[in-house]
Amino acid sequence: MILAGPPAAQALLDEARTRAAALPRRPELHVIRLGEDPASVSYVSLKEKKALEVGLGSTVHALPSATSQAELLSLIERLNADPAVSGLLVQLPLPAFIDSERVLNAISPEKDVDGFHPVNVGRLWTGAAALPPCTPAGVVRLLDYYGLPVAGQRVVIVGRSNIVGKPLAALLLARDATVTIAHSRTPDLAALTREADMVVAAAGRPHLITAEMIRPGAVVIDVGVNRVGQTKSGKAKLAGDVHPEVAEIAAALTPVPGGVGPMTVAHLIMNTVLAAERLQAGEQPSELVEVELLA
Numbered sequence: 618m619i620l621a622g623p624p625a626a627q628a629l630l631d632e633a634r635t636r637a638a639a640l641p642r643r644p645e646l647h648v649i650r651l652g653e654d655p656a657s658v659s660y661v662s663l664k665e666k667k668a669l670e671v672g673l674g675s676t677v678h679a680l681p682s683a684t685s686q687a688e689l690l691s692l693i694e695r696l697n698a699d700p701a702v703s704g705l706l707v708q709l710p711l712p713a714f715i716d717s718e719r720v721l722n723a724i725s726p727e728k729d730v731d732g733f734h735p736v737n738v739g740r741l742w743t744g745a746a747a748l749p750p751c752t753p754a755g756v757v758r759l760l761d762y763y764g765l766p767v768a769g770q771r772v773v774i775v776g777r778s779n780i781v782g783k784p785l786a787a788l789l790l791a792r793d794a795t796v797t798i799a800h801s802r803t804p805d806l807a808a809l810t811r812e813a814d815m816v817v818a819a820a821g822r823p824h825l826i827t828a829e830m831i832r833p834g835a836v837v838i839d840v841g842v843n844r845v846g847q848t849k850s851g852k853a854k855l856a857g858d859v860h861p862e863v864a865e866i867a868a869a870l871t872p873v874p875g876g877v878g879p880m881t882v883a884h885l886i887m888n889t890v891l892a893a894e895r896l897q898a899g900e901q902p903s904e905l906v907e908v909e910l911l912a
């Protein structure tokens with residue numbers, strides 16, 4: 618089975634649209650982008666397009682790559698304080714002369730729709746209401762959409778990043794999976810992944826996961842978006858972390874592109890609605906506010 622992202626992403630976007638429409642004021646997403654890196658430009662315009670599609674407001678602050686850290690921090694402070702702003706993110710990567718950690722820590726945790734702020738990371742691991750990071754939360758939504766069980770599954774996540782591997786482990790643990798985080802220094806990775814009911818590839822290495830690493834009938838989720846050259850029309854050519862031959866042996870596999878990527882963007886939109894619901898809670902009957910780990 619091929620786990621196509623777009624229909625699952627559309628279901629999430631439809632839910633975001635309905636919940637946004639029930640709010641007193643339109644949720645507003647603000648994205649700060651520095652410079653003109655083509656990948657960043659294209660991701661940010663995708664985010665804006667999806668926000669507008671479901672009736673959210675969208676503002677992109679496209680700043681010159683030479684913007685100083687002080688200017689960036691003062692813009693963040695202004696947007697933190699602006700009650701009209703529901704969700705705020707700074708597109709990564711930032712230029713090397715900027716301290717990314719300092720910038721991410723400056724975003725109000727209540728508006729941190731990327732879920733990268735240490736307060737949201739802590740909330741995620743303790744099981745409190747959080748804005749979860751979009752890719753991991755999108756993966757869980759994709760599994761739910763296709764009716765694939767999580768509870769009781771032995772899951773091996775290959776990759777220990779702060780934006781995918783580690784937070785996905787927290788979400789799957791909360792859903793009663795037994796989770797192992799493997800990485801580039803794991804000895805005999807293949808022996809470990811062959812034991813798994815589900816393998817999540819999030820290492821950022823093209824075609825790292827091959828067929829002999831997968832137990833027949835396992836579920837394989839490919840989070841890799843590796844840019845490997847260009848198509849004839851000049852578009853970036855993408856390769857996942859999973860070798861295409863895995864489709865022959867797995868029970869289910871996400872394609873790249875068209876798998877996890879669209880779920881990431883859809884969950885960013887959902888997080889913007891979640892943030893707006895909480896920020897506008899004072900203006901609404903309290904039963905509208907849902908304090909759950911995942912929507």
Ligand SMILES: Nc1nc(=O)c2c([nH]1)NC[C@@H]1CN(c3ccc(C(=O)N[C@@H](CCC(=O)O)C(=O)O)cc3)C=[N+]21
Pocket residue numbers: 659660663706707708709710731751842853855873874875876877878879881882
């Ligand atoms: N502050 C911040 N937040 C992010 O969430 C963030 C970021 N910085 N920096 C870059 C990464 C990467 N990322 C992706 C989003 C969508 C797709 C996506 O939709 N991919 C499509 C293909 C898109 C294409 O063709 O390029 C797909 O897989 O089908 C992929 C990757 C978000 N990121």
